[in-house]
Amino acid sequence: MSEHDHAAPEHAAHEHHEELSFWRKYVFSTDHKMIGIQYSVTGLLFLFFGFCLMMLMRWQLAYPNQPLPFLGWLFGEDRMPGGIMLPEFYNQLGAMHGTIMVFLGVVPLAVGGFGNFVVPLQIGAPDMAFPRLNMLSYQCYFVGGVVMLSSFFVPQGAAQSGWTSYPPLAEVNPFWGQTFWLVGMLFLIFSSLLGAVNFITTIIQLRAEGLTFFRLPIFVWAQFVTAFLLLLAFPPLQAAGVFQLMDMVADTSFFMPEGLVVSGQLASGEGAARAGGGSPILWQHLFWFLAHPEVYVLILPGLGIVAEIVANNTRKPLWGYKPIVYSLLALGFLSFIVWAHHMFLTGMGSTMSAFFQTTTMIISIPSVVILTALILSLWGGSIRFTVPMLFALAFLPMFGIGGLTGLPLGLTAPDIHLHDTYYVIGHFHYVVAPGTLFALFAGIYYWYPKATGRRMSTFLGHLHFWPSLVFMNGIFFPMLIQGLAGMQRRLADGGASYGHSQEVIWLHQVISFSAWGLALAQLPFVVNFFASLRSPKTAGENPWHATTIEWAAPSPPPHGNFATVPAAYRDPYEYSVPGEAEDYLPQFRPAEGAAAPAAVPA
Secondary structure: OOHHHHHHHHHHHHHHOOOOOHHHHHHOOOOHHHHHHHHHHHHHHHHHHHHHHHHHHHHHHHOOOOOOOOOHHHHOOOOOHHHOOOHHHHHHHHHHHHHHHHHHHHHHHHHHHHHHHHHHHHOOOOOOOOHHHHHHHHHHHHHHHHHHHHHHHOOOOOOOOOOOOOOOHHHHOOHHHHHHHHHHHHHHHHHHHHHHHHHHHHHHHOOOEOOOHHHOOHHHHHHHHHHHHHHHHHHHHHHHHHHHHHHHHHOOOOOOOOOOEEOOEEOEOOOOOEOOOOOHHHHHHHHHHHHHHHHHHHHHHHHHHHHHHHHHHHOOOOOOHHHHHHHHHHHHHHHHHOHHHHHHHHOOOHHHHHHHHHHHHHHHHHHHHHHHHHHHHHOOOOOOOOHHHHHHHHHHHHHHHHHHHHOHHHOHHHHHHHOOEHHHHHHHHHHHHHHHHHHHHHHHHHHHHHHHOOOOOHHHHHHHHHHHHHHHHHHHHHHHHHHHOOOEOOOOOOOOOOHHHOOOOOHHHHHHHHHHHHHHHOHHHHHHHHHHOOOOOOOOOOOOOOOOHHHHOOOOOOOOOOOOOOEOOOOOOOEOOOOOOOOEOOOOOOOOOOOOOOOOOO
16 A cells, blocks of 8 residues: 555544634634635735725826815815815825735735635645744734724824835834834735745645646746745845834934935934934835835736636646746746836946846846747637636736836836836736736636635626726726826826826826726625625536646635545646546546556655
């Protein structure tokens, strides 16, 4: 009898685990599936809150200095006197919208939610390598989010210095909001570091028998590279956050220059509270050393989700599995040597600018390889236009637009004109909104049956997808036009006071109505998500007829995930194999008469 056969009864014994209390099962859980659900639900709530902040901003931009109807009185006379938004409150909304959507919404959902729930199942593991660290990671994330949101209720409100928190502006703005932002960010960084160590260890050590690295699903590869990005890129920002916090609370001058005058008063230097002599540019280097790899933290899990869904719904293996894997690894490495293309206007010199614009052009190559491989995978496929596939297909051109519009920003000459304009907002949001968010919606529809045992409504899925696709483009494409016209971002009146913006300022109303329409388009998703929870559990173990190992587990998976220990007998995407009775051959199904595969090498 093989080692695999011995392991099965031992694992099955785990089914008879002790009954957990409500708090242990749902709040202080160490089960990767529950932690993944906690991350997902919390991340979706933060995305909703961040989206609400944006809709408030869109009113101010479409109708500057006009009272907000119906809701203006809710925000108080210190923020919206007479229902009219003050510039300071607009800055708070902008800073917190960016922070919440990136650090509290998309990344926790993509990595903490999908990563925690799916990765152990896809590699045939019973749980993450360090379950208690996993629990602590979520708790730090939750605390960081609460601290961030509570800053709205402190004197003078939340942080006002953008999601980048650039000094010296961040250090001369109101004290409490910025301090809360920094403390919350430190909790979020600690959460990401714990999660990164856990993912790396789990993927290396807990793979099922026979699951060699080049049998891993693309989603697992994407999460593996993402974990290394988090582990290596966040510590510099953590150090920078501590330094800026010390500048705030202890009057140090890590980032405060000497001789700074604010409102006619000397803020640093001889005779001031702070000595000065710090470097604001140092913060930018430390921040963007994290924040550009962070862009790929946003993108790579989405690419992994789309790869799984494209293979499943074309009923054929992915075109170029190994080129995709090598491109993911290349993206991970190159993302650490492009950060200063965000800083061309800081006067770094032509030599350094030339280096960073060269690396920026190079990093576009592996992105194009992955996108091309996914598009070529469609050729000759028997495509099923399921709801997950619709979102995955929409991801491809939206991500392509996001990448193409980024190329001019990576070159020093056009960046002089485009820097800090609405073009930058349009470019970045094409990557993370109709790009990554569409991939995350695809993942929710795809793995919802595995998590709940139930399937979501196809009709409501279509009602969610098509308006979302239209309104997403209605929001972000006009921003590219405004940016090319030179309209600056981060202006509370949307550029109404600048003559060169007048020809394109009317597009603010188009964008705002598209944003409010996008909000309405999410209602079918909300109804679908919760109504489907009340439907019978009819999904079965493998409703999509997929091939990867997570579909060997019951739906929803029990404690320990699998009734018997799974093993990998073949590559992950064996669809339409000649001679097979069905059009899919699961990775976990042994061939007739085949022995158990060799153990995974250490």
